Amino acid sequence: MPKPPVTPLSVLDLSPVSAGQTPGEALRSTLNLAAAAEASGYSRYWLAEHHLNTGVAGSAPHILAGLVASATQTIRVGTAATLLGNYRPLQIAESIGTLAAVFPDRVDLGFGRSGPPKSPSEPAPGVVPAAEAVSDRVVDGLLVPAPRPIFGAVLPRKFRLQGELLGRFPGDTDNFENDIQDIIGFFTGEYRTKHGEEVTATPALGQAPQFWVHGSTAGPSARLAGKLGLPFGANYHVAPAGVLDSVAEYRAHFQPSAALREPQVIVSADVLVAPEERQAQRLARGYAQWVHGIRSGQGAIPYPSPEDALELSLDADARDLVKDRLDTRLVGDPHQVSEGLRTLQRATGAQELLITTITHDPADRQNSYQLLAEVWGL
Numbered sequence: 001m002p003k004p005p006v007t008p009l010s011v012l013d014l015s016p017v018s019a020g021q022t023p024g025e026a027l028r029s030t031l032n033l034a035a036a037a038e039a040s041g042y043s044r045y046w047l048a049e050h051h052l053n054t055g056v057a058g059s060a061p062h063i064l065a066g067l068v069a070s071a072t073q074t075i076r077v078g079t080a081a082t083l084l085g086n087y088r089p090l091q092i093a094e095s096i097g098t099l100a101a102v103f104p105d106r107v108d109l110g111f112g113r114s115g116p117p118k119s120p121s122e123p124a125p126g127v128v129p130a131a132e133a134v135s136d137r138v139v140d141g142l143l144v145p146a147p148r149p150i151f152g153a154v155l156p157r158k159f160r161l162q163g164e165l166l167g168r169f170p171g172d173t174d175n176f177e178n179d180i181q182d183i184i185g186f187f188t189g190e191y192r193t194k195h196g197e198e199v200t201a202t203p204a205l206g207q208a209p210q211f212w213v214h215g216s217t218a219g220p221s222a223r224l225a226g227k228l229g230l231p232f233g234a235n236y237h238v239a240p241a242g243v244l245d246s247v248a249e250y251r252a253h254f255q256p257s258a259a260l261r262e263p264q265v266i267v268s269a270d271v272l273v274a275p276e277e278r279q280a281q282r283l284a285r286g287y288a289q290w291v292h293g294i295r296s297g298q299g300a301i302p303y304p305s306p307e308d309a310l311e312l313s314l315d316a317d318a319r320d321l322v323k324d325r326l327d328t329r330l331v332g333d334p335h336q337v338s339e340g341l342r343t344l345q346r347a348t349g350a351q352e353l354l355i356t357t358i359t360h361d362p363a364d365r366q367n368s369y370q371l372l373a374e375v376w377g378l
Helices: 023-040 061-071 089-102 157-165 172-188 220-228 240-253 277-283 287-295 316-321 323-328 334-348 362-376
Strands: 009-013 044-047 076-083 107-112 137-139 142-144 210-215 232-234 265-273 330-332 352-356
Touching (some): 009 023, 009 362, 023 362, 044 061, 044 107, 061 089, 076 089, 089 107, 142 240, 142 334, 172 220, 210 220, 220 232, 265 277, 265 323, 265 362, 287 316, 287 323
Parallel strands (some): 009 044, 076 107, 210 232, 232 265, 265 352
Antiparallel strands (some): 137 142
């Protein structure tokens, strides 16, 4: 009897900067990892977009995607996600269209809705508000933690400064659907100005990538992905509390399209694999401090070494802020992590899993992906 098909695994890379490492070294580590991931059988190599973080070099995903595509041969390359409010639709179409023209049938474009809220009291898209009386729960073996209060009612200064520098304004995420439609229209040739004029966006025209919508909650992004008949990326690694609800919302609103006849879901997971569990737990040190920098609004710190992490203790409140991320990170030997990922796939019904791994030493990160690929059967 033939074996059932293996669930594809893909890579999400933030290009983390380790303590003592330069951004250039971090970006070169991304290129090395991409080549290794392709050799190990991963399906996609996606790049995130983060700004003003000393511990993350992945702030220009369209440029970096071109470098990754040049450093590889067959693996699909893309963004997870391009934050639409940071660009004009034509800029995105031309940038990604350039990649798709040079690397046909290899480029993915993920749409993200993150941005400033309309008012200081409204949480930004993707930001989990303070939790009400909700407890952790286990669904089909999968831990779904209670949502954590992130940032509070007012965005931290870093995010407000970021918005100012990128030309964001309160409520600009309301343009999300129109921006997606415009971008797709540039690729298909169906875009029209408000006066009905045709526009040719060279080199995007006729070079459409595979489009994705990414979301963290059962909100507008999940519903829009379903409405447009596009594949959906659910963020278990960023906001594990909302993964099941976001996937269910997407499927409930799905309408078949020319691109997709049935719902297609990829779910992200934070993973760290080593030959032995004890070694994996040692390499996992520093993750709490790194995530706390993000969750507190200060920004990701350069990722500390396992030894230095022991000196960077967090108090009880800080630990509670990142508890959901710590509890849902899959750390262990290859078989332990593989079992955790199979639980995630079963509980969410995902057709694909998106793996993100961060360690101090790039060699340990690359080894983690290789060990996982071998036990998974890629």
